[in-house]
Amino acid sequence: MTISAPETDPRRLRMSGLHMFLLIAGVLGAAGSHRLLGDIDLLGWGIGALAASVALILFGAVGLGRSIRSTPIAPDGYPTRLEGQLDPALSRGMWLVKWLLAFPHYIVLAILWAAFPIVVLASGLAILFTGRYPASLFEFVVGVLRWNWRVVFYATGVLATDQYPPFTLARTDFPATFDVAYPDRLSRWKVLVKSWLLALPHLIIVGILAGLLWVFSDGPGVGGLVGLLVFIAALILLFTGVYNSGLFNLVMGIHRWIYRVYSYTSLLRDDYPPFRLDQGPLEPAYR
Known part of the structure; x- marks a missing residue:
């Protein structure tokens, strides 16, 4: 018995490196912005840094999602599908x-x-x-x-x-x-x-x-x-x-x-x- 799965374009197996880099930069930026947010004198910079980081995360996620999009599944039954084959x-x-x-x-x-x-x-x-x-x-x-x-x-x-x-x-x-x-x-x-x-x-x-x-x-x-x-x-x-x-x-x-x-x-x-x-x-x- 094998797991049935939709065909995947081989070009879609590799994620966009650029967008992964942007996502990582956004996550690191968001993690670092809390120091600025904790200083009242730098609050404006902190809000700006956090907003820029969130934008990078979303831009990276959109690019990564677009890079792996392939033929959508059409399940028969519940719309989520989790499978695994025991070795x-x-x-x-x-x-x-x-x-x-x-x-x-x-x-x-x-x-x-x-x-x-x-x-x-x-x-x-x-x-x-x-x-x-x-x-x-x-x-x-x-x-x-x-x-x-x-x-x-x-x-x-x-x-x-x-x-x-x-x-x-x-x-x-x-x-x-x-x-x-x-x-x-x-x-x-x-x-x-x-x-x-x-x-x-x-x-x-x-x-x-x-x-x-x-x-x-x-x-x-x-x-x-x-x-x-x-x-x-x-x-x-x-x-x-x-x-x-x-x-x-x-x-x-x-x-x-x-x-x-x-x-x-x-x-x-x-x-x-x-x-x-x-x-x-x-x-x-x-x-």
Whole structure:
């Protein structure tokens, strides 16, 4: 069984280096502007530096999203699609060092997650006035979640492949993939309450499944129940050389729930996440 995925133009696998540089500059500028904002004599300079940094972040995100845009998915079923293929030849002990091998990804993801709330907030303002999610920003937000999912699948939250994740926001042939169908229209009023009020029941459940840190941090966490299950699966793999398929299916179901909620709170869709565990490597509609 293989993961079905939309065809991707090879030219879209490489992100725009210029726009990544602008995004990094914006994040660093925003981080440094707080010193100016803390000095009343330099407050005007601080506000100007922060505004310029936000502009750089948004310009970088738009360019990155445009550089990876490809044929949109047309899902049959729920509009988010999280999948992952268990490697049948996993190393027994490589999971002990994957967290270290993935360190370069953590650095890039830290920058992307720092820009993430600014991009989502700007997109929310656009939805409020136009009813549409800016396409390039949509691609960027989905791309960050996609990149995060690959690293989680490899190094922290699933440990189901020994293939090293690619450094790109774009779709690839990596054995873990994430996509969200682009919405034609979005509710203007829901943008004001989706992320905190409407999503509250799911946030409570996800806080149990993935740890409370998930609710108060950037990026889906790997603690809570799912962290315990992955640790048990890793120990079984260490001593038997086999990743328990039942645990893998359950872990995939939990992450599928988490990423559906994350897509909803990131304003990507108006479709309310279902209260269920869709277990297994593939989305139900593609099995």
